[in-house]
Amino acid sequence: MLHLTDLRGQTPSTAELRRVLPRGGVDVASVLPTVAPIVEAVHEGGAAKALEYGERFDGIVPASVRVPAEVIAEAEASLAPRLREALEAAIDRIRAVHADQKPAEHTTTLAPGATVTERFIPVARVGLYVPGGKAVYPSSVLMNVIPAQEAGASSMVVCTPPQTDFGGWPHPTILAACALLGVDEVWAVGGAQAVALMAYGDDTAGLEPVDMVTGPGNIFVAAAKRLVNGVVGIDAEAGPSEIAIIADKDADADYVAVDLISQAEHDEQAASVLITDSEELAGAVDAIVEKRAAGTLNAERAASALGGSQSGIVLVDDLEAAIAVANAYAAEHLEIHTANAADVAARITNAGAIFVGPYSPVPLGDYAAGSNHVLPTSGTARFNAGLSTHTFLKPVNFIEYDKAALGEISEHIIALADDEQLPAHGESIAARFAGETEA
The missing domain is CATH 3.40.50.1980 (Nitrogenase molybdenum iron protein domain)
Structure with missing residues (x-):
């Protein structure tokens, strides 16, 4: 059901990964x-x-x-x-x-x-x-x-x-x-x-x-x-919901499969991607996904999403490569199902939210983890953050110098203004000390 992208034996660049990885999104x-x-x-x-x-x-x-x-x-x-x-x-x-x-x-x-x-x-x-x-x-x-x-x-x-x-x-x-x-x-x-x-x-x-x-x-x-x-x-x-999961050979295939399905039921364009170094796990997850997706309430929707080009399994050589793939993919939701999940999570730089370990599935974050579920999609987690209290705050600087403090830095300001050929900037500073002579 899930398309396979085999990257074993390769060391693709970031640009190559962006081209070959499953990717949803909307135009x-x-x-x-x-x-x-x-x-x-x-x-x-x-x-x-x-x-x-x-x-x-x-x-x-x-x-x-x-x-x-x-x-x-x-x-x-x-x-x-x-x-x-x-x-x-x-x-x-x-x-x-x-x-x-x-x-x-x-x-x-x-x-x-x-x-x-x-x-x-x-x-x-x-x-x-x-x-x-x-x-x-x-x-x-x-x-x-x-x-x-x-x-x-x-x-x-x-x-x-x-x-x-x-x-x-x-x-x-x-x-x-x-x-x-x-x-x-x-x-x-x-x-x-x-x-x-x-x-x-x-x-x-x-x-x-x-x-x-x-x-x-x-x-x-x-x-x-x-x-x-x-x-x-x-x-x-x-954009459409997306989940990526990094999993190793010890991951529970049932947990991985149901989590992939959970996001696929959102939308026909939703993306569900497994990144693993275990061919055996990949096969097991694919079989479970095909069986269980057919029995869900939103089976038709989930099947479209899971069978689409935006979803799939990415096979890699090792966890090092899996981390590189995950950072290039920059998923909205990233789950980590590995023996050392916390250590792997610490090395992720691009994801909307990171769910660490088998008992932190994405639906927890969708509803009641306490985190926010409005997250960057379509790879924009490389430079965007999810919704938070920060979203609704404007950091504003209040600058307060007294005369002596302005005088201390004034010559440097005038020098920079002169270099940029903005003499009125320098004159704005100099006017505050006009007529004064150095002691």
């Missing part, structure tokens, strides 16, 4: 011509246009863009006790991790009277997108809202698609998750039009624009985020 640029008119129409026409597109794509128009408080309250009241307990447990863990992420203000004293202080100022208003297509994702509410709250964002709106099954309001579980977190502003808008409405707002409808848009979504959401980037900040352009 966001290909849908920009489709999405750009939607974004522009919502920019010009506001909520009315967003609802018009919502009717076309979601098949229903909600009674209002903003979900009424009583609808949110009713969703929370009707939440099943088992699900409420699960959400509350996840909230506690996610909040604990993200509260600890907040950095402390610090001051560097460079000389008497010369200080630079770095403070972390929260983004004031954030727009958090929660998809609602093939599945219901209350976990995405938690993963977006909690870090923004812990950063200190003073205002936020959750945008999620209206549902025909619920009278045009978003799914009740999504609304209940918002209620548990104290979020009372929810817009029943989905897709590219939601991103545009969050970016531009609508004064007539009383919808305030945001400063940053975060959250996963399909290719059209990703394209809309690219188009509004600069008008607002964005976290990243999310």
Whole structure:
């Protein structure tokens, strides 16, 4: 079922690895011509246009863009006790991790009277997108809202698609998750039009624009985020889910197989990749994947993902080569199933999140590890990080020099300004000491 890439006996370069490794992803640029008119129409026409597109794509128009408080309250009241307990447990863990992420203000004293202080100022208003297509994702509410709250964002709106099954309001579980977190502003808008409405707002409808848009979504959401980037900040352009697993001969083939399947059920374009130096394990995992994937609830979706060119098994000579492959692949989620998992994990430099050992599977991180599940995809973990409290904080430097401290460095500033042929820069410094003579 899984395609095989045999790299044994080779020492491929990073460039070669990027060419030969299984890789999913989406071509966001290909849908920009489709999405750009939607974004522009919502920019010009506001909520009315967003609802018009919502009717076309979601098949229903909600009674209002903003979900009424009583609808949110009713969703929370009707939440099943088992699900409420699960959400509350996840909230506690996610909040604990993200509260600890907040950095402390610090001051560097460079000389008497010369200080630079770095403070972390929260983004004031954030727009958090929660998809609602093939599945219901209350976990995405938690993963977006909690870090923004812990950063200190003073205002936020959750945008999620209206549902025909619920009278045009978003799914009740999504609304209940918002209620548990104290979020009372929810817009029943989905897709590219939601991103545009969050970016531009609508004064007539009383919808305030945001400063940053975060959250996963399909290719059209990703394209809309690219188009509004600069008008607002964005976290990243999310692609299909991906998992890579480094495993040696002692790994449990059943654990590896079910973890590969767990991500394949997300989407037909999801990527599941095993990297191993054991031909025997590779064969065992492939056989288990084929058998177990056929019996899952989302069997057709999982089969498409697992049989696609974006998924496969990569055979290597040893763990050294496996680490090199994993760093070149830069997976969204990387599991390590080896005898020395912690040591291998310490050598990984490129991954959205690293799951160490057989009892730290990706679904743990998807829901209740405390870490965030909004992570960089399509190899962008080489330079991007996942969503965190840091995402919603702006480090700002406060520079404070007194006259003596400025005088001490003034000649160096003037010399640099002269060299760059920006004499007014130097004159700005010199003006503060005009008429003074050296003692």
